[in-house]
Amino acid sequence: MLQAWSAQRVRAAEEALMGELADGELMARAAEGLAEVCRARLTASGGSRVVVLAGPGNNGADALYAAAHLADGGSDCVALQGGWPLAIGDPESWLAAGVRVVAPDGDWVTALADADLVIDGVLGIGGRPGLPDEAVAWVDAIPDSAYVVSVDLPSGQDPAGETPSDTGVFADETVTFGVAKPVHLLPATEPAVGRLTVIDIGLTVQGAPDVERLDFADVARLWPVPTDTDDKYSRGVLGVVAGGEDYSGAAVLCCTAAVGAGLGMLRYVGTPTPTGLVRSAIPEAVHGDGRVQAWVVGPGLDTGSRARGSKAQLDVARAALDSELPVLVDAGGLDLVAGRRAGPTLLTPHAGELARLLTRLEDAETTRPEVAADPLGHARRAADLTGATILLKGATTLVVPPTSAGLAVRSQNDAPPWLATAGAGDVLAGVCGALLAAGLSPLDAGSLGALVHGVAADRANPGGPVRALAVAHGIPETVAHLLVR
Numbered sequence: 001m002l003q004a005w006s007a008q009r010v011r012a013a014e015e016a017l018m019g020e021l022a023d024g025e026l027m028a029r030a031a032e033g034l035a036e037v038c039r040a041r042l043t044a045s046g047g048s049r050v051v052v053l054a055g056p057g058n059n060g061a062d063a064l065y066a067a068a069h070l071a072d073g074g075s076d077c078v079a080l081q082g083g084w085p086l087a088i089g090d091p092e093s094w095l096a097a098g099v100r101v102v103a104p105d106g107d108w109v110t111a112l113a114d115a116d117l118v119i120d121g122v123l124g125i126g127g128r129p130g131l132p133d134e135a136v137a138w139v140d141a142i143p144d145s146a147y148v149v150s151v152d153l154p155s156g157q158d159p160a161g162e163t164p165s166d167t168g169v170f171a172d173e174t175v176t177f178g179v180a181k182p183v184h185l186l187p188a189t190e191p192a193v194g195r196l197t198v199i200d201i202g203l204t205v206q207g208a209p210d211v212e213r214l215d216f217a218d219v220a221r222l223w224p225v226p227t228d229t230d231d232k233y234s235r236g237v238l239g240v241v242a243g244g245e246d247y248s249g250a251a252v253l254c255c256t257a258a259v260g261a262g263l264g265m266l267r268y269v270g271t272p273t274p275t276g277l278v279r280s281a282i283p284e285a286v287h288g289d290g291r292v293q294a295w296v297v298g299p300g301l302d303t304g305s306r307a308r309g310s311k312a313q314l315d316v317a318r319a320a321l322d323s324e325l326p327v328l329v330d331a332g333g334l335d336l337v338a339g340r341r342a343g344p345t346l347l348t349p350h351a352g353e354l355a356r357l358l359t360r361l362e363d364a365e366t367t368r369p370e371v372a373a374d375p376l377g378h379a380r381r382a383a384d385l386t387g388a389t390i391l392l393k394g395a396t397t398l399v400v401p402p403t404s405a406g407l408a409v410r411s412q413n414d415a416p417p418w419l420a421t422a423g424a425g426d427v428l429a430g431v432c433g434a435l436l437a438a439g440l441s442p443l444d445a446g447s448l449g450a451l452v453h454g455v456a457a458d459r460a461n462p463g464g465p466v467r468a469l470a471v472a473h474g475i476p477e478t479v480a481h482l483l484v485r
């Protein structure tokens with residue numbers, strides 16, 4: 001599991017560690033690790049010209065010390081200086097190693113145009129939103145051919161990872177120190193991070209992390225694997241209330257994924273058309289209301305429908321929400337969420353559905369762009385309003401428990417962009433629902449489900465287009481693959 005701590009908590013840990021070490025030792029470790037990564041990338045590309053974007057703080061000093069190592073090793077290193085002194089650390093040592101400093105009025109344009117590798121040391125965890133003017137011009141002038149390594153985080157991006165910025169650096173790789181920070185894992189800023197490399201500098205942070213990301217080893221740790229003593233009921237029965245006369249296919253996608261994830265048994269509750277489809281696609285499904293360990297309510301559900309069978313289906317959906325059982329609520333089912341319910345609850349909106357849910361619950365408009373501008377803040381607001389865990393779907397999927405639970409937010413980024421296709425959400429609901437039925441918490445079910453769903457999308461057709469049904473069919477093989485790794 002990859003874990004991230006806030007900048008504030010990293011600083012506290014850093015100060016404690018610095019108290020035990022010689023002056024400058026921590027920065028020296030960071031710079032050595034950074035230089036090692038840059039050296040490897042230069043060797044791989046055959047390049048040798050390095051340009052440092054040197055900011056006013058310790059982030060700039062890290063980059064300059066790393067450049068001194070690279071210059072020692074024979075690279076051609078140039079540091080661009082803005083309208084601030086390069087006073088942190090020991091400037092004489094960089095100059096002695098052969099790092100050439102280009103002043104703000106010097107020819108930094110040519111230096112950048114020739115760069116094979118750019119080290120972005122403008123701002124780190126001490127950065128306020130936005131870049132200094134000089135740095136805006138530098139970033140605009142970075143050639144596409146240069147490999148951009150950001151020090152600690154892409155400068156100009158929000159260290160807390162809450163709000164996106166178009167003007168910050170978008171790195172090919174980010175080299176961070178000790179532990180990851182929220183900026184590296186959260187959806188608003190992760191697209192700017194590129195490949196993430198964490199350098200060990202001997203730093204550990206006490207207490208629960210702020211953000212976590214499950215990896216493949218966590219699948220083996222958390223996935224409900226049946227044993228000899230299990231039977232279909234002990235493994236978990238999932239009830240699915242999904243599909244209507246308009247979106248009938250959602251029921252097939254959700255149920256296919258749910259049985260593929262390894263359920264003891266599936267119960268399906270639908271209107272006539274999707275019921276017929278489920279009968280032929282999933283002969284193992286049992287039809288109608290009955291005893292279950294968890295419910296999925298909502299994929300393809302039309303709560304306003306007057307079609308035959310709709311009222312009876314809606315009655316089961318409402319009874320599920322009124323029960324104390326674990327419930328996953330998706331798509332149309334979100335319109336039935338009225339506030340807190342008694343049992344464990346996982347809501348799985350995309351950004352538009354989250355905006356609609358908040359608008360209804362708060363009786364004040366929230367728009368989809370507002371959710372996109374602060375995904376974590378809005379997911380957290382919905383979690384605190386409903387007491388539910390919110391799984392906010394997207395390229396990076398967030399799973400956010402209510403603040404009162406005191407748990408880390410999970411953030412998964414396992415899917416190829418090809419997964420942005422109709423019906424993919426119905427498949428996710430089926431996988432997560434199966435995990436709820438097996439007894440996992442909404443946080444584990446949501447994050448583990450998102451991981452497996454994303455990997456299944458990739459494995460269904462690596463590097464190419466996928467359709468939702470192929471992802472659903474690929475779930476059993478993906479689970480087996482992840483369990484035997």
Ligand SMILES: NC(=O)C1=CN([C@@H]2O[C@H](COP(=O)(O)OP(=O)(O)OC[C@H]3O[C@@H](n4cnc5c(N)ncnc54)[C@H](OP(=O)(O)O)[C@@H]3O)[C@@H](O)[C@H]2O)[C@@H](O)CC1
Binds near residue numbers: 124
């Ligand atoms: N944590 C660790 O374990 C380790 C941390 N290390 C390194 O330390 C880095 C943090 O260093 P840091 O505290 O000096 O902050 P950093 O981001 O360099 O910038 C602060 C300076 O920038 C300025 N400034 C800020 N925003 C601005 C803006 N928008 N536009 C213009 N100016 C702006 C700000 O000005 P002021 O606020 O004073 O006005 C101040 O002068 C960290 O990211 C990592 O690289 C490693 O060396 C060792 C291990």
Ligand SMILES: Nc1ncnc2c1ncn2[C@@H]1O[C@H](COP(=O)(O)OP(=O)(O)O)[C@@H](O)[C@H]1O
Binds near residue numbers: 397417419420
């Ligand atoms: N750019 C993207 N990259 C990777 N996965 C994505 C991207 N956009 C969306 N997804 C994933 O695709 C699925 C889409 O779900 P959803 O929007 O509910 O679709 P539908 O309602 O049609 O089933 C979610 O799991 C989401 O996380």
Ligand SMILES: [K+]
Binds near residue numbers: 122155
């Ligand atoms: K940086």
